[in-house]
Amino acid sequence: MKVSCEIVKDLLPLYHDGVCSNDSKTMVEEHLAYCDSCKAELKAMVDTLFINKTEQNLNEAEAVKKLSKRWKKGMLKSLLKGVLITTVVIALVALVLYCFMDIRFVPKPY
16 A cells, blocks of 8 residues: 555654554555655654653653752741741730730739
8 A cells, every 4th residue: 555755754753752553653664665755754853853761861850859859948948937937926925915915824813
């Protein structure tokens, strides 16, 4: 079965990534056996899209690890600041109530 180059060029990205069906793969391979133009198209795709995925994935994972570590550290700092500020505010409110408003936390003896 003769397939047009346009159809094969549409399927080449799927073929290159290995996600096309077996029928499409067979059809593309049969076409590539005799079509130099489509072979050149596939070669250009391989040359321009070649990325060492393992290395790229490791680099991205390392970046995510570093970001996660910084985020956790920032969250801990924020939690400690919040606890400290809350404690100081409660202490100040209690001091104001105690000193200026004559409100005692211990009942006065009668």
